[in-house]
Amino acid sequence: SAVISQKPSRDICQRGTSLTIQCQVDSQVTMMFWYRQQPGQSLTLIATANQGSEATYESGFVIDKFPISRPNLTFSTLTVSNMSPEDSSIYLCSAYRLAGRFYEQYFGPGTRLTVT
Amino acid sequence: GQQLNQSPQSMFIQEGEDVSMNCTSSSIFNTWLWYKQDPGEGPVLLIALYKAGELTSNGRLTAQFGITRKDSFLNISASIPSDVGIYFCAGPDSGAGSYQLTFGKGTKLSVIP
Numbered sequence: 496s497a498v499i500s501q502k503p504s505r506d507i508c509q510r511g512t513s514l515t516i517q518c519q520v521d522s523q524v525t526m527m528f529w530y531r532q533q534p535g536q537s538l539t540l541i542a543t544a545n546q547g548s549e550a551t552y553e554s555g556f557v558i559d560k561f562p563i564s565r566p567n568l569t570f571s572t573l574t575v576s577n578m579s580p581e582d583s584s585i586y587l588c589s590a591y592r593l594a595g596r597f598y599e600q601y602f603g604p605g606t607r608l609t610v611t
Numbered sequence: 612g613q614q615l616n617q618s619p620q621s622m623f624i625q626e627g628e629d630v631s632m633n634c635t636s637s638s639i640f641n642t643w644l645w646y647k648q649d650p651g652e653g654p655v656l657l658i659a660l661y662k663a664g665e666l667t668s669n670g671r672l673t674a675q676f677g678i679t680r681k682d683s684f685l686n687i688s689a690s691i692p693s694d695v696g697i698y699f700c701a702g703p704d705s706g707a708g709s710y711q712l713t714f715g716k717g718t719k720l721s722v723i724p
Contacts, residue, residue: 496656526710537699537714538654587653591710597661598642598703600712602653 497522497590499603507609508578515574516606518588523568526591529561531584532605538587544571578610617700617715624690625723632718633684634700643683644712645674646699654699658685690722 498521508514518527527544542563543551550563565571575582588603617634624630634643642661646654658669660676660683667674673686687694700715 499653528711537716538712540711543711589712593710597659598644598710599656599659600644600701600710601656602646605651605653607651 496599497524497592497601499588499590499601501588501603501606503606504604505607505609507611509611510579512578513574513576514578514608515572516586516588518571518573518603520569520590522592524590524592527565527571528589528591528600529563529571529573530587530589530602532587533584541573541586544573575608578608580610583608583610615700615702615713615715617718619718620716621719621721623721623723626690626692628690630687630690630694630720631684632698632720633682634715635682636702637681639680640683640702641680642703643674643676644701645672645683645685646701648697648699648717650696657698687720690720692722692724695720695722 500519502517506514529541530538531541532538540553541556541561544563544565546565546568560576562574585605585607587605589600591600615634615636644659645657647657648654657672658667658674663676663680664678665676671688676683697717697719699717701712703710
């Protein structure tokens with residue numbers, strides 16, 4: 496398995512500001528992802544963090560709002576820009592490692608963001 | 612994209628009872644993953660299934676990969692209070708590649724001591 500840590504674990508931010516969330520994996524992984532989870536809801540994929548190239552965003556998410564970096568195989572950041580109360584959510588980092596035919600994806604503990 | 616229908620949406624059970632929940636899809640999945648999420652935490656992988664008909668256990672948990680590859684179920688035997696949480700099924704979205712997960716909406720489990 497992979498151990499994933501995220502910083503910060505939670506934050507309360509003012510409208511119009513930006514927050515950068517860090518994700519660190521304890522070993523090299525094939526893929527890293529960022530998800531959003533609204534309270535009481537399931538997980539929604541924001542983007543795939545690609546090492547050395549621009550992230551791949553899902554429909555409804557754009558780079559200007561959620562810039563992502565992945566400078567190496569174990570680290571990624573997600574920035575939530577120009578925040579509004581609608582951005583209040585849990586943001587989850589995830590990592591995937593392919594070992595033969597086995598697919599397993601692991602999640603960090605999440606960052607709980609509240610925008611006032 | 613693909614969609615996963617998970618049921619029941621929530622359930623209340625007495626401690627010691629067995630629990631069963633399932634996940635269905637209109638399209639074929641090659642892998643089924645079951646996660647549990649505790650309040651304030653990220654999802655934790657419980658069981659991964661890779662082959663149609665496969666039955667896999669992890670302690671009191673048992674999951675099966677449906678023979679049609681369009682469904683999976685998760686059973687919990689002799690439930691205990693720490694089983695409380697939200698259980699999600701998930702599978703790689705084959706339409707977008709083999710690594711982006713599609714999640715069910717979750718089954719919220721409450722255990723009454």
